[in-house]
Amino acid sequence: MYRKSFYLVNIFYFIVILFFGVLFLLHYLHAPSKESIRIKNDFIKISTLPDLALSSESSYIRHRSLTDIFSIYPNDGTLREYDITSFTYKNSSLTANIPSKVINEK
């Protein structure tokens, strides 16, 4: 093996070991334990509510899946554009039996 090939092989070894090292480190630090999964499920059984504490684009809340983000009038009787990107996306009629709220539809 020549000098540069030798260095290249070593570089390959190094980055592959680095990659697996990072994987092991993350597995050790951040992999969800059985205990944490059990605690999460205990909590969900008590609260009985779906979703994470993240807001959807509809500014007001989580738990949008209970009302469906695409429902007409989720907040009040006025038909407003709630979602800033709704012009790029329309819900499929196959996924919900509630009509889309997109008003720009021709």
Place this chain on the structure above:
Amino acid sequence: MKSKINFYLIEYAINSILRQKSKNGFIVIIFATLVFLLTSIFFITNAIKYELNTTVNSLPQITLQNIKAGKSYEIDTNIVDNLLTISGVVDATPRVWGYYYFENAKVNFTIVGIDQYEQQYKKSLQTIVNSSDMDTIDSSNSMLIGEGVKKILDKNYYLKYFNFIKPNGEFKQLTIAGIFKSDIQLESNDMIIISKENAREVLNIADTKATDIIVKVANETEVPTIKTKIQTLYPNLKIITKDDLKLSYANIFDYKSGVFLALFIICLFTFFMIIYDKSSGLTSQEKKEIGILKALGWKIDDVLKEKFYEGFILSFISYILGVTVALVFVYLFQAPLLRDIFIGYNDLKPEFALPFIFDIQSLFLVFFLSVPVYIASTIIPSWRISTLEADEVMR
């Protein structure tokens, strides 16, 4: 046995890469950045999806909401008796929950009322709550809060209790009895759990009403049938099954990933433009090089092998670098900026740690989308040139 790897060719490929250091360095940077962006977004989506999917089976099988004029209203609790007569239904429980808008901080808290301190809850509560004094949880005017709520209350000097303003303008003081563990921050950050009586008082829900009703079915496969039966009995009800929730999750994440991918596609398009440009022809210097190699006795096979090594070295190093940086960025640094795409703009942003999920499918997807494409774009034009006669190429 003779080794199949020809180190002469590898050495030549390395020298060839080093001859054009700046050009190849630039390719490695762009390539690694693309891989980094794409894998980062897959990692974030998968981590949040995993978080939702691990808990989805603990959710109620059927949820009933009262819909009037297209809006959700409180539901009568007396329909519970009728629901229990449907065969297959084991239990139907009215649920009292809602949002409380805290004007000072301009945030919404999620209030959930539970049949407090029933024996079945008490044991679970002990495992999910950090509380120095479990007896305070037993007091009827206490509440359990998420870490996000605690932070907001602390900022507003509510250190031990909170005064809810009831719809009639009166105050309802509840003591903070415990804070949910940080393990469940992603689920509990904006949550306040109080007794059902207190929830009715704060949210102004009468005893005969509830926010919605959850139905428990003995046999999971009967859920669609029971849904139909309930729909026939009460056509005004909106019936949400666990499958609907799963579908909704899939929807929202495909959508969020889609918005990001729409931006990413521009980068990807640029990448393919470069690939196209590369594959459509070689520079005169590169052509001359192949011509000389052929004149020196290199076979087509050797030229292609050398080009393969060249492409592989560049693309594989870029790929591994991109993925490694993405892993560190997403899981160690918690994906600053990119994470905001998914967590929205609520003021109660949870500072959660994304759970580490090693998603080999996404890695393979990105690998096959990038590395073979790049190698092909290196080999194909060289193959075109190397099939010509040496003197013709050099002329």
